Amino acid sequence: MIRTLQSGQRCEVWIASVNGESAVVYATDHMLLEAPNWTLAGTALVLNGDGKLWTLDVTGGSGGEPTEVPFTGIPDLNNDHVLDPDGTGIFLSANDGHIYRALLEGGPATRITGDDGAFHFLHGVSPDGAQLAYVAIEAGDFTQPGRLMTIASDGGAVARLDAGRLDVGSGHCDGPEYSPHGQWIYLNTESFTSVPGHAQLARIQTDGSGFERLLESDTVDWFPHLSPDGRYATYIRFPSGTEGHPADLPVAVVLVSTEDWTTPLHTWPLFGGQGTLNVNSWSPDSERFAFVAYPFTAPFPDSAKD
Template identity: 85%
Template sequence: MIRTLQPGQRCEVWIASVTCQAELLYSSDGLLFEAPNWTLDGAALVLNGDGKLWTLDVTGGEPTEVPLSGIPDLNNDHVLAPDGAGIFLSANDGHIYRALLDGRPATRITEDDGSFHFLHGVSPDGKELAYVAIEAGDFSQPGRLMTIASDGGAAASVDLGRFDVGSAHCDGPDYSPDGKWLYLNTESFGSVAGHAQLARVRVDGTGFEQVLASGTVDWFPHLSPDGRYATYIRFPSGTVGHPADLPVAVVLVSTEDWTTPLHTWPLFGGQGTLNVNSWSPDSTRFAFVAYPPADSTKE
């Protein structure tokens, strides 16, 4: 399903820094953009919107559509390959694809294994992808943490990469910069349905542990390329899933102390705000998206 703005609602793309400053890069009352990545050269953001892929120069201007072919409408799960030229994408048909930012035809990676595949991370060496599998696209079922070879093949159709992180729902797996850990959000540490918390597990499947215990619902942890910082999105207590159009906050922490935020940015958003890793290659800035409603006022 392609998301659209509500009447009077805006889409705002923001860039924030580890010095706790933030600036509005782009605002639209037409297209709803989601889930920014940062290109390897530091020059642009990559977002999805209207089922398509777009680039947006970090110095400003209008988004430019990437002319993809051979792929259905996109959802908001996409990550750039470490080579800076390729990009891995989840589409609304439940499959993961690889494409190039120059617009050449996309190639499907995942096979018809009975699951929907929602991509979230690529290993630092580009050889492996981390995704969440939803059995038969039935969203009443918990997501399973999986990895596959980035070139697809047999590993995409069997549970070779399945991790034991409990039977509860998990989502948002992203690799640490050293490739040793997968960071994710999971309901395995709570007794209340929907109470997602931040955790990590080693890529060999061992060492599953909680990294932050809180009374809020916390999703999508993403580490900076230098490993010093992390961002995540904080939903209100009692939230189930990661819905759109809620009062949420983007949180910046030091990876030395996840319990003490360096800064928080309250906003109206949720789905689409911070689904994928949005750090700049120099680890000094990150991007997120807000969706202020018609009755909001700018401070």
């Protein structure tokens, strides 16, 4: 399903820095953009919207209009996309439940995942580009917990990480992402509590050891993203009692040092949720990151209060 803006709602693309500064670099009331990545050159953001992929030039501070990336051979996209470490390719999750690879300049896309009865939601690429980490939802049944999986980036062997070698518990998990040196996979999981939806941040070493909770909080915490130098991380904080990572509610983007996840360095409250920070949005120099807000500029509709 392609998300759209509600009446009176707009989409704002923000860039923030590790020193706490932030600014809107693009705003529109015509298209709902989601989940920014930063290109390896540091000159543009990559976002999805209307089922397509777009690049947004940010070299001038205010980025002009998004430019569509012209893909072929791929269905409508969702907000799970991650750049290949080589900077020329991108891995994409589509609304048919499969993961694809294509060149960032456009052209034909190649499907990576097979027909194994699951929906596949991409989140991480290993630093050497050889492995992808994703969440599998069996038979597209979203009442069932997501399972942490990996697959060779060329479509080779698949491994289920919540059984055997890498055990991250039986609770729903999401957002698996490799650390910059490939030693850890960072994620959010409900395995630490029996409270429905109470996701918390965690990590596990890729050899299956050291599974640990990074932060114990009363809020619902999703999508930990490490800066390329490993010094900082961002995540999105949902209100206590939230189940899943829904759209259109008060949330916050949180910046921490990876030496101390318990003490925010800066926090950006905003109206958003789904689409705000689903994928790693750090700049290559580890100084900035991007996120998306969806404020209402007209009277708040009843449909957005639920």
